[in-house]
Amino acid sequence: MNSSDLSVVICGEAGQGIQTVEHFLTRVLKHAGYNVFATKEYMSRIRGGSNSTEIRISSRRVYAFLDRIDIFIPLDKDAVSHLRHRLSSETLILMDAEKIGTQVDVEGYRVVNVPFSRLAAEAGGPIYANTVAVGVLAGMLGIEAGIPEWYIKDRFSSKGEDVVGKNMQALGKGMETGSGLAASSGLNLDITKDSQISDEIILAGIEAVSMGALAGGCDFIASYPMSPSTGVLTFLAEHAADFGVVVEQAEDEISAVNMALGAWYAGARAMVTTAGGGFALMEEGVSLAGMIESPLVIHLGQRPGPATGLPTRSEQGDLELALYSGHGEFPRIILAPGTIEDAFYLTRRAFYLADKHQVPVFIMTDQSLADAFYNMAPFDLSGFEVERHIVETDKDYRRYVITPDGLSPRGIPGYGDGLVVLDSDEHDEEGHITEDLDLRTRMVDKRLAGMKGIEAEIIPPELIGPAGYSNLIVCWGSTINAVREAMERMGRDDLAALYFKQVHPLHQDTAGYLAKAGKIINIESNATAQFARLLKIHTGLDIEDKILKYNGLPFSVEEIEEKLSGILSM
Amino acid sequence: MNSSDLSVVICGEAGQGIQTVEHFLTRVLKHAGYNVFATKEYMSRIRGGSNSTEIRISSRRVYAFLDRIDIFIPLDKDAVSHLRHRLSSETLILMDAEKIGTQVDVEGYRVVNVPFSRLAAEAGGPIYANTVAVGVLAGMLGIEAGIPEWYIKDRFSSKGEDVVGKNMQALGKGMETGSGLAASSGLNLDITKDSQISDEIILAGIEAVSMGALAGGCDFIASYPMSPSTGVLTFLAEHAADFGVVVEQAEDEISAVNMALGAWYAGARAMVTTAGGGFALMEEGVSLAGMIESPLVIHLGQRPGPATGLPTRSEQGDLELALYSGHGEFPRIILAPGTIEDAFYLTRRAFYLADKHQVPVFIMTDQSLADAFYNMAPFDLSGFEVERHIVETDKDYRRYVITPDGLSPRGIPGYGDGLVVLDSDEHDEEGHITEDLDLRTRMVDKRLAGMKGIEAEIIPPELIGPAGYSNLIVCWGSTINAVREAMERMGRDDLAALYFKQVHPLHQDTAGYLAKAGKIINIESNATAQFARLLKIHTGLDIEDKILKYNGLPFSVEEIEEKLSGILSM
Amino acid sequence: MDARLYDMGNIDIAWCPGCGNFSILTILKDALAELEIDPHDLVIVSGIGQAAKTPHYLKCNLFNGLHGRALPPATAVKAANPRLTVIAEGGDGDMYAEGGNHFIHAIRRNPDITNVVHNNMVYGLTKGQASPTSQKGFVTPVQITGVYVEPFNPLAVAIALDASFVARAFAGDQEQTREILKQAVRHKGYALVDIFQPCVTFNKINTYKWFKEHTYYLDETHDPRDRVAAFARATESERLPLGVFYISPDRAVFEDNLLAYRDNKEPLYLRSTDRQEKLSNLLNSSK
Amino acid sequence: MDARLYDMGNIDIAWCPGCGNFSILTILKDALAELEIDPHDLVIVSGIGQAAKTPHYLKCNLFNGLHGRALPPATAVKAANPRLTVIAEGGDGDMYAEGGNHFIHAIRRNPDITNVVHNNMVYGLTKGQASPTSQKGFVTPVQITGVYVEPFNPLAVAIALDASFVARAFAGDQEQTREILKQAVRHKGYALVDIFQPCVTFNKINTYKWFKEHTYYLDETHDPRDRVAAFARATESERLPLGVFYISPDRAVFEDNLLAYRDNKEPLYLRSTDRQEKLSNLLNSSK
């Protein structure tokens, strides 16, 4: 067992409260000064099945999925078979022998009986089992009791003294058992605490997108629920009154995107949040945005396709879908935050870019990023106020006046002396429908000219690792997390990674970075290497070495390390 | 005036009957043994505006739009200004001076007064003006009267003797005027007739697609009207009883594509016909086809976008839309007939390919191909019977049994002892929803493996021109027509064209063809050179010389010639 | 207000001579002028079709969006800036076929907008296919032996959805249609005005004369607050009633109930965009 | 027929213990068995959601398509092979929100299919947002202060569209629901059966108890051929009637009127695919 980096996995049925443990434990650990990271995998069902969450506790910052399990807590009999391939002889299994002991085969593993159910019953009933579990782990880690006690008070006092009291009891029983275990199980942990961490924030990717939207001035969201993107809708709904956000659950995705465009037209800063299948329905709307030169922010949370696919799993399979979405030709921007911090900053930026350049801007995430969380320094909110790129119109206002940079000042109805005319048909400078075919050509040129301004502020790819690399990993979005940690483990001075957080248009430095590498390795979570194809269009280079995964789970640190080692030793 | 190749253009308001003239005249000319070609350009309105049709009459086969106008017949005052840029001092303008003479400025042009209205009035009323016009042209060309008379009887006898008689009169008056004109105007025509031509067929692109569908065994179409693709729906509707085709106008495009998939599931051979905006709404359905491994035939008639764009005009702007449509990853085939013959054969083939490989197959046309027509030899219908790739199921039938070539025998409900289970979620071999993530990987691999079989029967690009070229034009779809004729005019032995009628997947010979060229010129009707991007993905080559057009009109022979000459002289 | 304020001057109008749309355009301009609505405060959202071209022919702010998709942007415009007067306009294909789902759900939401539908019982712009309201037996190039599916009954459906205001009018009667339209625009909440509009080119059955002969006006004996009676009237098929069928007594208005307006009545674009403090608090709650 | 014929044996069912869907599954199997329908001749088309998983849990041919899109493929299956018994099944979100437009137009088309809607007044699979049928005041993570838009009334809308057969049932009453379902499947033409289905996880308001207390059965005094009366019943809101609300007297059936079946009644897949002669004739007419 790695003494400075612990991986705890809890597995059970949907509805057993794994998420409660996850929230409770990670907050407590962070308050205690530990770095934490949590990621979950779950089935598309409300009860039953097998879901699991991995919680990492570490001396260093960690932000990626690890195959290795140091401590495993199976909550039902299926949990062991569900994750058996990840258990090793090192794994410490904390199992309620009374409850599931007879039903599972744990021959050959290090199993310790922890009577979660009985302890919970003693505390007041089966629903306290989760608190017992937190207590056990807190006890094993030697956390001071005050911290989980604070959490219990903070969370449960609204539910009454009785609930608080019983949780306290459950916690106490758990911690006691845990302390005992720490000694008896030969656990030899040496995870460094850092008091600064206790003041950090913990946010999931989806919350970071939501807060980034609020920071970007989002005041309108219309969407239709769809995993893994619904969290943005619920987050903004929760804060609708406070931030003044119009939040509407549309009847379908087509309505959602058309509402968002109507909202921008009337002066709002609107977004939609969806997944691939829902986005597929929005493409005509994206094309409309292109034609009317409307800003639009689209959060596209990816999950495995085609069609309904695996609704609660992760993939990076919709890059080309977004890039080529909508009929006809018009500019767009695609951002792909890989870290939770980037999810915040880039979503904020998406609103700025959309508004300034009058184009659709995509924020592409995936389930693994949306649901993962870790501790981090609070975001920098200083010195920003949302710029609105709208103008007060004058009497002769023409929405599509042709300008050298392709951008026409954007007016909105009711603000100024002009009229604001939009048309989905080809139109003249005023916005009225036209069949003047020379003007058509000029209007296409005008719309495409907007690309110039966009190209002037592309976010460059981030080079991670030694500048003198000879082997270069290219990746985009959330894959960077496992890549980064695998690289740290490998510690090679010839290996770097180029992390793209803007995937369209690509930064001009891209070709230079690639040219410097002797070997390029493309890593992405899909089956056809979509990003590699993009790089080929941009650079002409064929990337032969690829690490692709498309079973619905994110890359683990170990598999990246293993596959990279394989490729690099060739 | 070119004596062996005449270009006649008629221009007037929507509703003035230009299409009647077009149909009448081209049939008559073909019967007389002339090669004919007609193409039209029209506004998105039912009455008014300015529409025109160009009719070419030639010693050789012609199939492309010419800028040059030899004879111009303006039917209203706006016609002259609408097409003034194409008139020259050579153009003979046949104009009704009494009707529009005072309203238009034709200073400096060769104008001959032809009193169409008066002659029509004499024959029986203003509606006979179109027949007068046909008569005038027939007279000028020295057509024997029996041919247009046959046409009148054939078309109008159902409307009664009176109508036939008046048309005959109008024709006579027109022909008389025409013959006189032939002499007085110094027309010196020398267009060769060929008696074999009279037995050829005349079909518009959209009719060829429709007949190709019938030939491919299409027995189900569900679609929503949209220019320029509606003609397939109306054509099949007309022949629904005779050919046994279920024809349904859906409430929207989403319904249409989902109906088509339901139909294939139940054993039909279904298609949809649509344009870019309608197709954008079908993308989720395309993705469903990918997931359930369903055949699907999509006729995508292109028009300028984005959004509503120019509804009645032409463009090749939806290639990437189709290629990357639908979320998730799965195989597909894209055919792009450029000629009317290919429109027939490839649409027929689309059904074969879809059924055999269980994938969506696109037939991409555009307005210019859909609406153009010319005479051609009747299609070869010999020796084909539609193969149905369905199996009778047995008790243990599993729809998605994993096979080495990725193809699972396709059963349909009610045929055999098995049950046919489809799921848009990831599924097991039976078709039932699964969350087995290893199986997921195998299923993705299985679906993508289907690409192998598809690659074994790619239609190679057609090389037109000398095999020893040093300059190579690459084009796809309808652009080939103007390119071909421009090449014939230029008569260079170093210039060839590679015409792609299958644009995805690309044939393996592609790179070889390109490698042999010193200079490659990409010609397509869009603003961003989408096909060139495809070629780059396939070959790594950057094509620098491009001729792009995106004003809604097809390329003319002259502009290709001019631009090619410019590029080749550099 | 002078209706000429809405006039575009000498523009090219893409409709056929004699089309019922001309009449609706005049009615619209007159009604808006009589209601004293400043063109700058008016937004007309439309889809695609002949009817949907209407807003191009009067002075107003306009959002001529996608086929079938007028209602979602119209709802959003009103939600983003409730001070605007919003009209969603289009044809029967636009609103009831491609846009059918939005029609249902806009009625449920009940934004304060007016939904004007030019019902010519045919697809005009795409040259004469059946629309949802095409009558049985109507022959077209697609429905070659005549329509046999049940025509869509927009009024009955709207009443079934307890729509806030439901009316039908006839383009051939400018006076009464103008009054109905004015009432609809004045009505707070979603208001449907389905207007019979002769298409002289593609619908040779449902002509001016046909509409004249097959319609009559609801009189005072009809109580528009009586939902079941309104429904019964809406299902009449011998002669089709015109007028205000139904006014729902108590529908909550969409934008009035949005949380965004709970503490602040300003249109969104007028609000401060400084959210630093609120964001800080939010971040702190994530500690 | 023995209902066990429809049994899948020991399979993993992804519903929550206590969910109303289990009851509907049993009712469905029993009804189909009693109707002597061979599973091989049965196709169930569904969308996406908890309800839409149903066909996976009984022996049948099934097309589990896209969210909201059960009705178009169901219509097409019936049109391609009228010999099959076709059921389109899904949840209230599936059929009335995402699929709302198809709901309207399927009713207009009137194919001979049965449309079973599990109406739990909530989005189950996506974890508890409001559905179109969620009642006013229903609080969810998106509708945080409670639903205030008008609930969708599927029965009233179906009756407004002159649907061929309109019924409502309650999953808690297996006997009567089975009878209603049998009647619906037997009915020639489109038949809607909206089934109240308690969602024990996300809908704590409309529980078994609530439905029990808020429903009653239509009795013989109700004439299902009386459209206006049916409408009045469908708009009742104090207590919600169950049973067969409406049967339209004379609706043309979609597939019966397709020209493809005018001269030939065979399912499409059984027809000869030799079209050479007909094509030759067609080509000749293009000379």
Ligand SMILES: Cc1ncc(C[n+]2csc(CCOP(=O)(O)OP(=O)(O)O)c2C)c(N)n1
């Ligand atoms: C997504 C999409 N599908 C189809 C079309 C083609 N289209 C344009 S208008 C129209 C229907 C016109 O009928 P209606 O709405 O009744 O308007 P009208 O022309 O009769 O006023 C159609 C099908 C389109 N523009 N977009």
Ligand SMILES: Cc1ncc(C[n+]2csc(CCOP(=O)(O)OP(=O)(O)O)c2C)c(N)n1
């Ligand atoms: C296009 C699309 N949008 C959204 C979703 C996500 N989604 C799946 S089921 C569902 C709603 C489920 O509610 P309902 O139809 O009432 O079924 P229930 O689960 O309640 O039975 C949604 C929104 C999807 N699968 N596809």
Ligand code: SF4
């Ligand atoms: S086609 Fe019909 S609806 Fe369109 S403008 Fe002409 S008459 Fe009016």
Ligand code: SF4
């Ligand atoms: S979430 Fe509700 S509808 Fe879904 S299975 Fe559970 S109880 Fe049933």
Ligand SMILES: [Mg+2]
């Ligand atoms: Mg219409």
Ligand SMILES: [Mg+2]
């Ligand atoms: Mg539901």
